[in-house]
Amino acid sequence: MSEPAPQPPKKKLPVADAKPAGKAEGKGAKTRAGGWAAFTDGGTAPSWLVAARLVLFVALCATIPTILGVEHGNRLLWTVAIAALPFFWMTFGYHLWRRICPLAVMGQIGRIFGRPGTRKMGDWMGRNYLLVQLGLLVFALALRLVATNGSDVWLAAFLAVVVVAAIVTSFVYGGKTWCNFICPVGLVEKFYTEPARGSAAPEITSQCSPCVACKKHCPDIDLEQGYWKEATEPHAGSRTSPGPAS
Numbered sequence: 001m002s003e004p005a006p007q008p009p010k011k012k013l014p015v016a017d018a019k020p021a022g023k024a025e026g027k028g029a030k031t032r033a034g035g036w037a038a039f040t041d042g043g044t045a046p047s048w049l050v051a052a053r054l055v056l057f058v059a060l061c062a063t064i065p066t067i068l069g070v071e072h073g074n075r076l077l078w079t080v081a082i083a084a085l086p087f088f089w090m091t092f093g094y095h096l097w098r099r100i101c102p103l104a105v106m107g108q109i110g111r112i113f114g115r116p117g118t119r120k121m122g123d124w125m126g127r128n129y130l131l132v133q134l135g136l137l138v139f140a141l142a143l144r145l146v147a148t149n150g151s152d153v154w155l156a157a158f159l160a161v162v163v164v165a166a167i168v169t170s171f172v173y174g175g176k177t178w179c180n181f182i183c184p185v186g187l188v189e190k191f192y193t194e195p196a197r198g199s200a201a202p203e204i205t206s207q208c209s210p211c212v213a214c215k216k217h218c219p220d221i222d223l224e225q226g227y228w229k230e231a232t233e234p235h236a237g238s239r240t241s242p243g244p245a246s
Contacts, residue, residue: 034114041209045099053100060102060163064156074148074155085185086192094193094223098179098206106163107178110170117172120214121181129181130190137184175214194219195227 037043040050063081067073089097098104110116125132140158147154169178179186206220217226 034112034116038108038112038114039105044209049096049099053102053105056100056102057105060106064159067152067156067159074150074152077155078144078149085188089189089192094189095204095206095220097189098176098220101179103162103166103183103185104176104179106166107170107176107183109167110172115171116212117170117174117177118212119173121173121177125181126216130187132182133184133187136182137187140184173214174212175208176220177214180215180218180220193223195224 039053045053063077067077070076085097105112108116121129143154143158148158149155165182166178169182205222207218208214208220211218211221217229219226
């Protein structure tokens, strides 16, 4: 019996080959290094977006001194800054806000310092994060009635606790864990923006670079698809829906 003819060696796909020496490793490697590269999404964020992110970040840092040092500073926060958020979401879109939100930047401090968290929220949090965000939102609103609405010191202390919580989360958990699972403002964002039709330009998202899969059905990648997939899962409970019309 004759032996089978030897098969020619298979060629590797180009994407499987090692990168040639001297080639750039892409924005993912840059953002992993932290620093300004992480703040600017590996240098791919437009200059105007980086400027807006920086301005809002500085504004957040100046919020507590403004509350404590400016007459009616707490009223300016409640009646101007907070009240303007729904207008911004509805006018400029979900993904733009997620890319420039100053509290979201605080939730990425670990990555900017080159020490991002690596843990992920468990299955229980994945199923019940909406209830957690709702509970925190109710607590914050109740606290406003009894303390933060009329006291500059209480409001400043409350904001300081929120900022510190976002920063600590960034050093423990990966990706946008703070935004997706904990931040009570994220629940309000859902009220105003979900479900939403996909962007006319699919490349316009607010996903992390590199993505660390911190959340199943990530809204930063596809807001509409994330909504319908969560709504039709068995654990979604009252959110169960037949899905979008075909």
